[in-house]
Amino acid sequence: MTLSRRHFLASAGLAGGVFLAGASVPALARAPLASAPTVGALRRKVGSIEVTALLDGYIDLKSELFIGLVDAEAGRLAEASFGKPGPRRTPVNAYLVNLGDRLVLIDAGVSDGRGPALGHLPAALQAAGVAPDQVDTLLITHMHPDHINGVLTSAGEALFPHAELVVTATDYAFWHDDANMNQAPDEAKPFFTGARRAAAAYADRLRQVDGEREAVGSIRTVPLPGHTPGHAGFIVESDGDTLFIWGDVVHMATYQFARPDWSIAFDVDSKLAAETRKRTFDRVAADRMLIAGMHLPFPGFGHVARDGQTYRFVPAEWAYEL
Ligand SMILES: [Zn+2]
Incomplete structure (x- = not known):
């Protein structure tokens, strides 16, 4: 006997009807909304090295924070990205690089205890199977709170007991200069105290790097001045593959690929940041280089396409090679 499709649908319908008529099934997925991002940890290979994007959380950026922003154009760009009007939400990412003989965490997000939006890096690290005491090097693009505060616990102690802290000498000098701190507006002073507190917690294992040269293992520092004087990116190379983790070259992908001249109020030198x-x-x-950024849509891997005088972010296809 064969069961025709029509016959099958008829019996399925009948069975379904009986089931629906006879049962009152309570919904099982009655869970409160989490109102926070899920743990974000996404891994890919760069040559024979593993890089894991880790999500610390997000920040909302109002349009007033962008220097040079034109409202009408910002609205058009938001609409072209299928975004809502109003503040733009941008993630805070960090990247764990497993060199094989060394675990390097590039930036560390914000610290714990900052409300539901931020401070999820420790959970993401745990999801990636790594405990803080396994991290050998903390490599910091710049000493702003959303990049360096996460090296500390909420109590202000070193979260990574065995890691050296590597910062650029230019950033270290800038944030430790009392004249700079005294000149800074009140709302910028916590940037100085935060940078100093993080550096002090790692004072016995602090290393400073500068210029375009090896920072740790095969990871090379690339100066990207402007956002902060010592702001840097890091190039990871392995078996002919390259990844350029560029820190805060972009704060809002929706705006700044189309309008690289729009800087952000957090820039120490906004003109230089735009040039960089x-x-x-x-x-x-030009080099078709894979990039990643701390404020690019998580996981933040992608390429930059040039369209005449403007640019486009092309998110990388998901990939993992065993
Ligand atoms: Zn940032």
Whole structure:
């Protein structure tokens, strides 16, 4: 006997009807909304090295924070990205690089205890199967709170008991200069105290690097001045593959690929930051280099395409090679 499709559908319908008529099934998924991002940890290979993107959380950026922003154009760009009007939400990412003989965490997010939006890096690290005491090196793109505060516990102690802390000498000098701190507006003073507190907790294992040279293992420092004087990116190379983790070249992908001249109020030198952004876009577009960024849509891997005088972020296809 064969069961025709029509016959099958008829019996399925009958069975379904009986089931629905006879049962009152309570919903099982009655769970409160988490109102926070899920743990974010996404791994890919770069040559024979593993890089894991880790999500610390997110920040909402109001349009007033962008220097040079034109409202009408910002609205058009948001609409073209299928975004809502209003503040733009941007993630805070960090990247764990397993060199094989060394675990390097590039940036560390914000610290714990900052409300539901931020401070999830420890959970993401745990999801990636790594305990803080396994991290050998903390490599910091710049000493802003959303990059360096996460090296501390909420009590202000070193979260990574065995890791050296590597910062650029230029950033270290800038944030430790009392004249700079005294000149800074009140709302910027916590940036100085935060940078100093993090550096002090690792004082006995602090290393400073500068210029375009090896920072740790095969990871090379690339100066990207402007956002902060010592702001840097890191190039990871392995078996002919390259990944350029560029820190804060971009704070909001929706705006700044189309308008690299729009800087953010957190820039120490917004004009230089814009020049660095454009130069970096040109370099990675010409070299077809895989990039990742701390404020690019998580996991933040992608490429930059150049369309005449403007640019586009092309998120990387998901990939993992065993
Ligand atoms: Zn940042």
